[in-house]
Amino acid sequence: MIYRNIEFYNVEEIFEKSNGLQLSRIPERVREKLNDNAKTRAIMPAGCEMRFNLKSKKAKIGVKADMEVVWRTGICEIYFGDFFHSWHFVNENPSVIEIEYPQNLEKLKELKNKKNLKFDPSVVRIILPHLVDLRIIDIEGEFEPPSKNQLPDKRFLSYGSSITHGGFSIVPTYTYVAKTAYILGMDALNLGFGGGAHLEKEIADYIAERDDWDFATFELGVNMVGGFEVEEFEKRVDYFIEKIVNEKIEKYLFFIDIFPFYMDFDNEEKQKKFRNIVKNKVKQINKKNVIHISGFKILKDVRGLMTDRVHPSSQGFEEMGYNLASILKKYIF
């Protein structure tokens, strides 16, 4: 959405709070109907960016982490189009990100055209910390929102758990979704909600009605395998997949089952049933553009998991990005 001539990418709602702007990745009417985990995670700006053309010499963006609900610090990354510039630490103390175009901007633009990159280097991208309850406390500068031809022409949506959200990677672009987008040269809409991918009817309806994505990945299961019975998961998968397929019949839809995690290594059974439900539902749909992906094909090296044996480490996210992008490439180009 556009706010003060800045595009807040992957942001659907902005709350003007007493201590700054808070961003939400889904409209409030949807958020309020979801489970508590999804409610809290929706306001963490995973995959969210402030994008603008800078019209004044400098921009200053004041930021801080609100620690009342989410006690976590994080990192912003600054890019000029596809080109990494720097990073900025965000904690409970207000700090200012200062932006100026680099001296070699013209050179970067020339190279972008020569090599056919997707992002115009004139587009400043402040990639926001993905696990923080962020507040934007000040915006100084003159801006123009990016135009369509300054951005990738394709966009995919990724729904899922904390793993899709990016927990607990250090930096916001070190998530498998951001990496996949980078490798494919596309934009991603991150709708990963740590602990909150409960496949409610409301989120299925919402994703199905959005008309701003070209294909989508759905990571289903890990957030329900602990607290839900197999039958309830099956019921929700039925509705979720049918709804999305019915509304987006012309698009590529990739349904990923549970990525490997501790239950697999502790010889448990329930997670296998969850995987089968996703796999069988896709099989039953029986359409060429509706594809099942096994979680085991995405994360293969156990060192890619962190000590909790659920969440990928940075190394794991790298592997996942490469593997997922390789699979998607076969279909979408």
Add this chain to the structure above:
Amino acid sequence: MKYKNVELYNVEEIKKENDGFQLLRIPEALREKLNESAKNASLYPSGCEIRFNLKSEKAKIFLKGINGNGICEVFFGDFFESWRLIKNEITEIEIRYPQNIDKLKIWSEEKKLKFDPELVRVILPHLLITKIIDIEGEFELPERNQTPQIKYLAYGSSITHGASAVRPTGTYAFKTAQLLNVDLINLGFGGGAHLEKEIADYIAERDDWDFATFELGINMVGGFEVEEFEKRVDYFIEKIVSKKGDKKLFFIDIYPFFMDYENQEKQMKFREIVKNKVKEINRDNVIHISGFDILKSLKGLAFDILHPSPFGMEEMAYNLSNILKKYITD
């Protein structure tokens, strides 16, 4: 080196100060003979880790940055646990074994991982001069079988050192080691890979590495003539090859950067020098690698068109490890 009962990995000497100590990746006697950039860069603990087996309930590590901000990562063996920002004030890092350490150990044995999860690894910021203020707790030194047996030494510029990776495990050298399941000795010196006789002699004398990559050229293409570079390359490569004739030695020429996009010529001559020298040596274990085969994408470079971006570092590690794999057997 050992310090009390912890290992300061990839650290050769410490420099004591009033409130703690700094870490040197090369001995002081060598450091003072190198160029100013290498002198400075060797104080940055790139690839340096505090390693130990924790014998008390918890450990406390107190760190302080001297010149900016950086990220410190805590691993248990191969497994990432957490990260902390290190800045210009004392930061305390408390460490306890995770509750599931036994599971991690079983897993590690089953999968034949190279790092023992009981080995605590505090991976220090690579682009921040970091002082260790204090280390509290009871420790035992790592045993030989708790880390990979194969050690990989990487010499080079700021790119090998790790700019512009955000996290210390995000450098191409670290990632390459990770992908190959080996242990890294990082001797990348931002701006300082001038191939002096002294650094060549030093690397050639060290007996703690099994194979090495040498990234040659970028730090000399600006300030040195072609002839001087050639002279230094001659000595550098000959020295290393003559002392380490039994090891796999990989000489990488300049990674793509802005001069390549401006149709300049000098950097091409530098690349030829490295390539031709390796050809002249004519041995199976002495291998030339083109920088263009490692970093292929333009957007893998940061805005300065010189240092790889975090994504570029990944691409480099994938490409480099795929090449090295052909030669290095576990």
